[in-house]
Amino acid sequence: MSDELAKQLEEMIARMPAFPASVQRVMQLTSDISCSAKELVRVIEHDPVMTLKILKLLNSAWFCLPRKITSIHQSVVFLGFNTIKNLALSIATLGTLSNKNAAGFDTHSYLKHSLSTAAIAKLLHQKFNHNDFDASDCFVAGLLHDIGKVVYAQFNPGGFAQTMELSRSKEIAVFRAERQVIGADHSLTGALLGEKWSFPHFLVECIGEHHETEKPGNEMRDSVIAANQISKTIGCGQRVTGKDSELPAVVADRFAMDLDDLIEHLGDLSAHLDHATAQASILM
Amino acid sequence: MVRYGGNTTCIEVRTGDNDLIILDGGSGIYPLAQALMDELPLVAHIFISHTHWDHIHGLPFFNPLFIPGNEVNIYGGYDVVAQKGIEHALSTQFQYSYFPIREAELKARIRYFTIGAGETVRIGNAKVTPTMMNHPVLNFGYRVECNGNSIFFTGDHEPHWNIYDPDDDQFQEYESLINRQEQTIFDGMRNVNLLIADSSYTLEEYRKKKGWGHGTFDSSVRMARQSGARELVFTHHEPTRTDSALEHVFAGILEKYPREGREFEFHLAMEGRVIEL
Numbered sequence: 001m002s003d004e005l006a007k008q009l010e011e012m013i014a015r016m017p018a019f020p021a022s023v024q025r026v027m028q029l030t031s032d033i034s035c036s037a038k039e040l041v042r043v044i045e046h047d048p049v050m051t052l053k054i055l056k057l058l059n060s061a062w063f064c065l066p067r068k069i070t071s072i073h074q075s076v077v078f079l080g081f082n083t084i085k086n087l088a089l090s091i092a093t094l095g096t097l098s099n100k101n102a103a104g105f106d107t108h109s110y111l112k113h114s115l116s117t118a119a120i121a122k123l124l125h126q127k128f129n130h131n132d133f134d135a136s137d138c139f140v141a142g143l144l145h146d147i148g149k150v151v152y153a154q155f156n157p158g159g160f161a162q163t164m165e166l167s168r169s170k171e172i173a174v175f176r177a178e179r180q181v182i183g184a185d186h187s188l189t190g191a192l193l194g195e196k197w198s199f200p201h202f203l204v205e206c207i208g209e210h211h212e213t214e215k216p217g218n219e220m221r222d223s224v225i226a227a228n229q230i231s232k233t234i235g236c237g238q239r240v241t242g243k244d245s246e247l248p249a250v251v252a253d254r255f256a257m258d259l260d261d262l263i264e265h266l267g268d269l270s271a272h273l274d275h276a277t278a279q280a281s282i283l284m
Numbered sequence: 285m286v287r288y289g290g291n292t293t294c295i296e297v298r299t300g301d302n303d304l305i306i307l308d309g310g311s312g313i314y315p316l317a318q319a320l321m322d323e324l325p326l327v328a329h330i331f332i333s334h335t336h337w338d339h340i341h342g343l344p345f346f347n348p349l350f351i352p353g354n355e356v357n358i359y360g361g362y363d364v365v366a367q368k369g370i371e372h373a374l375s376t377q378f379q380y381s382y383f384p385i386r387e388a389e390l391k392a393r394i395r396y397f398t399i400g401a402g403e404t405v406r407i408g409n410a411k412v413t414p415t416m417m418n419h420p421v422l423n424f425g426y427r428v429e430c431n432g433n434s435i436f437f438t439g440d441h442e443p444h445w446n447i448y449d450p451d452d453d454q455f456q457e458y459e460s461l462i463n464r465q466e467q468t469i470f471d472g473m474r475n476v477n478l479l480i481a482d483s484s485y486t487l488e489e490y491r492k493k494k495g496w497g498h499g500t501f502d503s504s505v506r507m508a509r510q511s512g513a514r515e516l517v518f519t520h521h522e523p524t525r526t527d528s529a530l531e532h533v534f535a536g537i538l539e540k541y542p543r544e545g546r547e548f549e550f551h552l553a554m555e556g557r558v559i560e561l
Contacts, residue, residue, distance in 0.1 A: 034495070037447035037495075038447045038448055038452070038454075041447060057364055061400075062362040062364070062398070062400060063362070063400050063401060064400035064401070064402065064403060065400075065401070065402075066402065073454070073457065073458055073461055074461055076447070077444060077458070077461045077462055077464075077465050078416060078465065079364065079416075079422065080418050080419060080420060080421075080422075080423075080497070081447065081495070082419075082420035082421070082495075082497070083364060083365060083420065083421060083422060086365045087364060087365060090365060136457060
């Protein structure tokens with residue numbers, strides 16, 4: 001990424017607003033001086049833009065932290081609830097991401113897919129790795145895996161609209177259409193930004209390698225890749241066909257089953273999906 | 285007659301080599317500035333715990349700033365909400381509406397250093413290291429070490445508390461994050477000769493003021509115990525408390541934590557008190 005492009009993206013991200021209902025909810029909650037901390041944290045950690053901006057700030061050189069900040073909970077413990085509250089408020093004052101945008105970016109579908117991927121990735125991690133502690137990190141990775149799409153929609157609305165059109169008319173995956181129209185795809189752009197902002201390595205990997213992966217990765221990345229596919233298969237994201245609708249071989253090996261078996265293994269996902277859908281609706 | 289003093293936070297630290305370190309620029313910095321007039325020209329290193337008024341509003345009255353030949357170095361954390369460095373604390377106050385002298389008219393050589401948690405600053409033979417504490421704005425506690433002696437000043441600090449209820453799913457995860465952060469804080473103040481800690485409230489008062497960012501006498505005692513401090517000074521007295529009321533509260537604390545059950549001395553901060561290590 002050239003310095004000039006990085007600078008432009010930096011400025012664009014600084015101005016990028018969050019999702020409408022989380023902005024509204026943050027305004028509402030913070031108008032009461034003794035607002036519930038856990039309620040506000042819940043709003044922030046379900047909004048990809050707010051989460052992105054807070055992680056970006058906390059992992060910046062200003063804090064030179066020996067350990068990366070990987071979740072909103074960690075941010076609250078480190079900086080204090082009131083500072084996070086005021087950061088959320090300052091993001092809220094930037095306005096809201098609009099569903100009626102030049103890019104034709106469907107913010108509701110985006111949120112639904114991101115939240116369901118986050119919830120399923122967390123579930124996979126808990127089931128297969130028996131590790132509750134990293135489960136929050138896995139949620140964050142699922143929530144932010146497609147953040148590059150928001151960046152495209154904001155930064156290059158014309159290109160984004162063309163991409164979506166191509167993906168629909170030719171029935172190809174969005175990332176393939178992006179490569180044709182924009183010359184790069186959202187996973188690459190998201191990962192480059194994550195790297196530039198000193199995000200934790202696992203998060204950069206989850207964002208950057210969630211499509212067309214051949215090399216083996218860590219458990220969290222594989223949970224996010226699988227969750228992304230599961231979310232699409234069960235109707236929480238744009239369906240794709242052919243090879244792009246399957247699990248990459250390295251990921252299928254990790255779970256020792258293919259996508260259909262994995263979905264069956266997880267059992268009834270409706271509770272998790274209802275939660276994600278409800279949260280997406282609340283946030284709209 | 286004022287016994288404990290009514291000025292806001294300012295602590296003068298003199299190293300073995302007589303280097304001048306000042307912790308916070310509350311109104312207490314004004315009487316300090318008067319006392320420093322015999323030492324001009326001087327080099328001062330002012331470390332700001334956080335930028336709430338009661339910790340910075342004495343800065344415009346720090347006379348050495350107006351006198352050529354002095355050097356004033358101001359250190360503090362990055363304001364994440366305003367996204368500005370520590371220079372913001374002074375420039376905000378030197379606006380013409382609030383103060384007759386503009387920042388550009390100050391005659392001393394002034395330098396600002398925005399520092400990060402854990403980033404040690406060397407002042408002569410001394411080392412000053414900030415630790416992230418818990419307050420409504422970013423607040424550093426500072427450890428000052430010199431020739432084997434050490435102090436830690438908490439700035440304003442409330443012990444972390446869990447935002448979840450014990451039966452919430454997230455309770456345990458949040459609790460373990462708190463424990464980790466507390467450990468970092470205890471490590472930052474490990475085995476100091478002197479711990480100066482925010483002890484604004486009694487436990488009963490704290491119940492109504494949870495989340496305001498201040499500690500209690502009890503939380504300071506716990507902190508001293510956990511970190512192995514040899515002496516504890518209770519500071520940031522609740523401003524509405526009279527001297528007599530403060531002594532009354534302190535008598536209760538002495539009764540609760542009698543001398544024979546403690547590995548460390550404790551007493552109340554008092555304006556003008558000098559403690560030699």
